[in-house]
Amino acid sequence: MAERHIGDVVLKVEKISLAFGGVKALTDVSFDVREHEVRAIIGPNGAGKSSMLNVINGVYTPQEGSLTLKGRTFDHMSPRRAAEMGIARTFQSLALFKGMSVLDNIMTGRNLKMKANMLLQAVRIGPALNEELRHREFVEQIIDFLEIQAYRKTQVGRLPYGLQKRVDLGRALAMEPRLLLLDEPMAGMNTEEKQDMCRFVLDVNDEFGTTIVLIEHDMGVVMDISDRVVVLDYGKKIGDGTPDEVRANQNVIDAYLGVAH
Amino acid sequence: MGNLKRNWPIVTLIIGMVIGMVLPLLLGLSAPGFYVEVLLGGLMSGVLYSLVALGFVLIFKASGVFNFAQGAMVLFAALAMARLAEWVPQLLGIESRLVGNLIAFLLALAIMVIFAWLVERLVLRHLVNQEGVVLLMATLGVTYFIDGVGQTVWGSDIYEINLGLPKTPTMILDGVFQGGILINQEDLVAALAAALLVIALAVFFQKTSTGRALRAVADDHQAAQSIGIPLNTIWVIVWAVAGIVALVAGMIWGSKLGVQFSISLVALKALPVVILGGLTSVPGAILGGLIIGVGEKFAEVFLGPVMVKAFDLAGGGIENWFAYALALAFLLVRPEGLFGEKHIDRV
Numbered sequence: 043m044a045e046r047h048i049g050d051v052v053l054k055v056e057k058i059s060l061a062f063g064g065v066k067a068l069t070d071v072s073f074d075v076r077e078h079e080v081r082a083i084i085g086p087n088g089a090g091k092s093s094m095l096n097v098i099n100g101v102y103t104p105q106e107g108s109l110t111l112k113g114r115t116f117d118h119m120s121p122r123r124a125a126e127m128g129i130a131r132t133f134q135s136l137a138l139f140k141g142m143s144v145l146d147n148i149m150t151g152r153n154l155k156m157k158a159n160m161l162l163q164a165v166r167i168g169p170a171l172n173e174e175l176r177h178r179e180f181v182e183q184i185i186d187f188l189e190i191q192a193y194r195k196t197q198v199g200r201l202p203y204g205l206q207k208r209v210d211l212g213r214a215l216a217m218e219p220r221l222l223l224l225d226e227p228m229a230g231m232n233t234e235e236k237q238d239m240c241r242f243v244l245d246v247n248d249e250f251g252t253t254i255v256l257i258e259h260d261m262g263v264v265m266d267i268s269d270r271v272v273v274l275d276y277g278k279k280i281g282d283g284t285p286d287e288v289r290a291n292q293n294v295i296d297a298y299l300g301v302a303h
Numbered sequence: 304m305g306n307l308k309r310n311w312p313i314v315t316l317i318i319g320m321v322i323g324m325v326l327p328l329l330l331g332l333s334a335p336g337f338y339v340e341v342l343l344g345g346l347m348s349g350v351l352y353s354l355v356a357l358g359f360v361l362i363f364k365a366s367g368v369f370n371f372a373q374g375a376m377v378l379f380a381a382l383a384m385a386r387l388a389e390w391v392p393q394l395l396g397i398e399s400r401l402v403g404n405l406i407a408f409l410l411a412l413a414i415m416v417i418f419a420w421l422v423e424r425l426v427l428r429h430l431v432n433q434e435g436v437v438l439l440m441a442t443l444g445v446t447y448f449i450d451g452v453g454q455t456v457w458g459s460d461i462y463e464i465n466l467g468l469p470k471t472p473t474m475i476l477d478g479v480f481q482g483g484i485l486i487n488q489e490d491l492v493a494a495l496a497a498a499l500l501v502i503a504l505a506v507f508f509q510k511t512s513t514g515r516a517l518r519a520v521a522d523d524h525q526a527a528q529s530i531g532i533p534l535n536t537i538w539v540i541v542w543a544v545a546g547i548v549a550l551v552a553g554m555i556w557g558s559k560l561g562v563q564f565s566i567s568l569v570a571l572k573a574l575p576v577v578i579l580g581g582l583t584s585v586p587g588a589i590l591g592g593l594i595i596g597v598g599e600k601f602a603e604v605f606l607g608p609v610m611v612k613a614f615d616l617a618g619g620g621i622e623n624w625f626a627y628a629l630a631l632a633f634l635l636v637r638p639e640g641l642f643g644e645k646h647i648d649r650v
Contacts, residue, residue, distance in 0.1 A: 099529060121531070137526035138523065150516065151530050152512075153532060213526075213530065
């Protein structure tokens with residue numbers, strides 16, 4: 043892993059503040075994400091981690107601050123633009139298309155890349171057929187990669203939780219993202235499932251060079267797989283650095299262990 | 304075997320329905336030719352029920368909204384078609400009925416698409432993530448609105464849609480059955496049109512990436528947005544498709560029975576159809592419509608006289624309530640309908 047080349051800054055989050063009415067979810071948070079790195083956002087419950095992800099992904103519009111992505115600066119994102127610019131995400135509480143098969147779920151991730159005329163798609167001729175086959179091939183690779191070949195045609199709602207999480211990841215990967223946001227990918231998993239998921243996350247990072255931003259509660263996991271860590275507490279950034287630096291940071295220790303006032 | 308044990312009520316119900324269907328023939332209550340005629344008549348009206356039910360199912364599947372306005376949309380579309388077919392040739396001086404009808408049809412189509420866009424822009428957009436019942440109430444509002452506006456714009460008389468279809472019944476299969484079978488050519492064309500529409504819709508939903516996006520939106524708004532599916536566009540598409548289905552249904556009904564306010568009540572007949580077929584199933588809507596159509600004709604023709612004799616009634620009228628009684632039976636034994644998705648919630 044030491045050989046991995048970490049590149050320039052791809053995403054810069056600057057002075058983001060987000061409030062819902064009187065509740066301040068995020069206050070003046072800034073950090074950056076470098077190409078090819080695994081960047082973790084940690085913090086106690088309600089620290090604003092998911093809100094941060096939702097800002098990057100365009101679900102929430104911050105009152106202040108800006109995002110710089112691929113050299114372009116935005117005051118706010120829309121989910122559509124985020125998707126078009128190569129940001130994909132998974133969800134903390136599963137948000138899969140439960141009535142559809144595993145294959146169809148992952149195929150939806152290719153939707154933005156499908157350009158053929160709808161009529162041609164319907165009758166499956168000419169360019170539309172080639173396109174469908176090309177996308178299908180790509181999706182099959184993802185299915186192989188995530189080792190869910192056996193469930194290809196299974197309705198997602200019937201799969202166990204750990205596998206559903208994999209499908210969620212697969213759908214995000216189908217978008218060929220430059221930046222992959224993972225919202226608690228290991229939440230609710232047993233040790234074995236966690237190990238599998240860790241492996242997938244690292245493999246994605248290694249093999250495809252995808253930049254990853256992840257939120258995770260499991261400290262062991264975070265410290266093991268991430269290059270740099272941002273620590274949030276009550277919507278403010280209280281630490282930023284390599285896992286070792288963060289571990290030694292007094293503010294972080296106080297936030298996690300509590301401090302006598 | 305366990306399956307059969309658990310499913311005995313629905314199995315009993317279906318077997319009962321089948322027996323009810325073949326009994327008149329077995330008991331010799333009807334001549335085979337007459338039996339087939341009643342069957343065909345039932346299927347024909349069933350096709351129309353299916354079309355209206357299809358409108359419900361499409362919108363429910365793709366947006367989780369039970370669209371109460373579907374019936375009003377049928378009326379509105381039929382009124383638009385009837386009046387435009389009258390005005391366009393007058394204004395443009397077109398002689399040919401075919402050309403006039405075609406232009407009127409395209410204009411009515413455009414109107415239904417604009418209507419879909421307005422519904423999304425003015426109503427649905429502001430109600431994202433609201434409870435289903437809130438959305439239902441909103442469509443109830445839309446119903447009364449377009450009922451009113453439709454009559455203001457198009458007028459409230461009875462109009463006719465003349466598609467130039469042959470209305471004279473013809474006799475077929477003279478050799479097979481004594482007296483042959485009377486069949487209405489217009490009905491045949493209508494059934495064919497409906498079948499084509501259904502096939503087109505099925506392909507659209509299953510084979511195109513837009514169809515996949517529609518199904519995705521139905522399942523999860525947030526996730527659909529995250530992969531770059533634009534919710535608003537999808538809703539416009541769904542309502543436009545439902546509008547087009549309403550237009551076709553309206554045209555067929557209108558050309559058969561004339562366009563009048565009572566068309567919007569057809570929607571009430573479509574309710575038992577979706578209960579029977581399942582609110583989330585396109586094949587369910589089709590089959591449900593056919594079952595209801597055939598069922599009520601059979602009940603009227605064969606069950607009616609028996610009941611009149613047995614209970615010394617004045618007779619008639621079974622056709623009007625039979626569909627609802629059947630729907631009630633289904634609600635009791637299989638609330639999700641024949642093909643609907645069974646909801647299993649983790650609690």
